[in-house]
Amino acid sequence: MKKEFQIFDEYIRSKGLRHTSQRERVLETFLSTEKHVSADELFKLVRKKDRKIGYTTVYRTMKLLSECGLCAEIDFDDGILRFEHIYAHKHHDHLICTKCGKFIEVMKPSIEKLQGRLAKEHAFLPIRHKLQIFGICKECRK
Amino acid sequence: MKKEFQIFDEYIRSKGLRHTSQRERVLETFLSTEKHVSADELFKLVRKKDRKIGYTTVYRTMKLLSECGLCAEIDFDDGILRFEHIYAHKHHDHLICTKCGKFIEVMKPSIEKLQGRLAKEHAFLPIRHKLQIFGICKECRK
């Protein structure tokens, strides 16, 4: 069994919640795509496996996944919430193309250092950061 | 007359739009506060001067101000759009306290350099960036 299922199970148990087929489906579907899915996209994907599942269940399950550290909610300022994997994934930031909407994930340890310095200057305790660079991607520049 | 009014006027004229008292009120009110105001806050402020103004007009005017470079729409991931001044203001980033919601504006030229390096590595043409550091502020840490 995948490690992620164990983590979810453990979380569910520790909170006295129930293990249900719907929750399993949502987790399974989320894990099967490495994309940043919106609630709507995920809902449609889950629906293919379970014709009866409700929108609400997807939202509620994703909230649980966020709580147990399996996913993070991200927001590209377009009013749509997306979910990305964070378990066994390094923190990364995004280059977002404003022409085609594609994005590139980037990792830069120096961002962490910068965060630390900035926080220190303001006696601020940093927890996480979000860096987004908007611009035009390689393909769209042609 | 403030430079901002000139810029707005010029933009209005160049597009063949109309100069109206409502638009003037919204701009005047926006300029009078250095805060990051939400559409709702701004609407309430403008209402104090003009009891009849509509919500819609505030939204539509702020869209115009965005277009002519007098304001930027910012999003702290709480589902509420806010507006901040950008004319004659340096670009800055935000430290956001997740306890009390306060934020601190910070300026770091090194972020610009980092943006340039990251973009170069991916043949990406950077236009703007957004760095948000979430954490706990000085007061809330006590």
Place this chain on the structure above:
DNA sequence: ATACCTGCAAATGTTTTGCGACTAA
């Protein structure tokens, strides 16, 4: 048995749109 869950429908909260009346140029 008893919490907890589900899916629906309705509610929410923010932003946008349609429209008839109004107004700046």
Place this chain on the structure above:
DNA sequence: TTAGTCGCAAAACATTTGCAGGTAT
């Protein structure tokens, strides 16, 4: 005169909540 604009009400969206019936433990 005639586009553009106004404010209202309604629509549009994504997301959340209330609830009656269903289910895991």
